[in-house]
Amino acid sequence: PPTITDNTNELLSKRLKVASKALSISFDKPVHMVSAAFQYMHDDLGNTYLDAYNNIPHVGHCHPRVVQAGQQQMARLNTNTRYLSEVYNNYAEKLLSKFPAKLSKVFFVNSGSAASDLALRLAQTHSRKKGIVVMEHGYHGNTRQVIDISHYKYNRKGGQGKAEHILEATLPDTYKGQYTQNDGTAGKQYAADLIARIKASNLDIGTFISEPIVGCGGQVPLAKGYLKEVYTYMRANGGVCINDEVQTGFGRLGTYFWGFEMQEVVPDIVILGKPIANGHPMGAVVTTEEIAASFETGMEFFSSFGGNPVSCAIAHAVLDVLEEEQLPEHAQKLGTYLLNGFENLTKKYEWAGNARGQGLFLGLELVKDKTKKEPFTELAAFVKNKLKEQNILIGTDGPFDNTLKIKPPMCFTQINADELLQAIDEALSAWTIA
């Protein structure tokens, strides 16, 4: 058993000494996690937490199949991609088999940010245009040029505002936005507005980038039919369409292995990260033969660690486990159950404004009243902290931090779901009583 020591203060002061305050720490009283298994995490005091928040350990924290794949390959060989490798070839082939045939080339890197950065280079090289359409509240990573396409960052505290080559698309949100008829009508209206703005701008637009469900925006699914309209316009004008699946990919959305399937489109470039290797640092960019060919300019593309055999072995094990344990099917069933539970909360509480999402990628937006939909940030923080007191981890997000964010490891069970729903229900009623 772990040794029980409450050395939080000591750890915290050392951390503050060695790390910049730009790195955030969760919760007023920080938690010192020491181990994890599947959907559970353990702290140094012997507490077990139910993780309803972390979508990176996709098939479960420290899944033994994934751990073993990494250990075995690490003991055998780890090197860069300038040597031939069966492990690389087999994984690349397996990953690409999960995509429509047109997406037939892959680049491996070490993070979602590096994947976004490379995706932009590919798009700009292929389209020969500098201008980029980005999504309101979107986030794609931490490099210089990727901050420029992350409205969630450049438009918030500490951000330097919109760069000259950027055009912002209004988030096609059918809950709070201007258009709400989510049968394809709102999608068309939002897309028409964006297209009119692209036409009116003098930016040389060649790239459109978005997530299919905007995570940092507060788990907001794009209005139905939106991407179809936007992609059609972009392509007719020599543009390239990038879809960021860092949060939504790999079966998390249940029926839709990739989020773009929800919108009935096939992107030109797809960005992958987080769940791809269950927490081992890896990212990937998947694209078409033509776009990959445009990038063959004579300049070598090299990443010291991208596509190394250890990463590929781990990522391959993730795909195997997803298939063997039928986790996408499970995410569909359990996600529907959880969403129903959240919808029931919206009927019970005036402050539970909107339940949304797909599979195990869900949001519950809290508002002060259902007509004005004014964000209820304090209540969201209250619920998150109340759950933490009961050893359940969830997040909050959105421009006003008023959406409860649920995206657990895919092995989350119905018993876990019931526990989570009950805890949120009790926290909402505790606020009522307070």
Ligand code: PMP
């Ligand atoms: N895209 C999206 C949608 C993300 O959520 C993130 C990370 N939160 C990234 C890209 C960047 O990934 P990373 O942190 O691995 O660089």
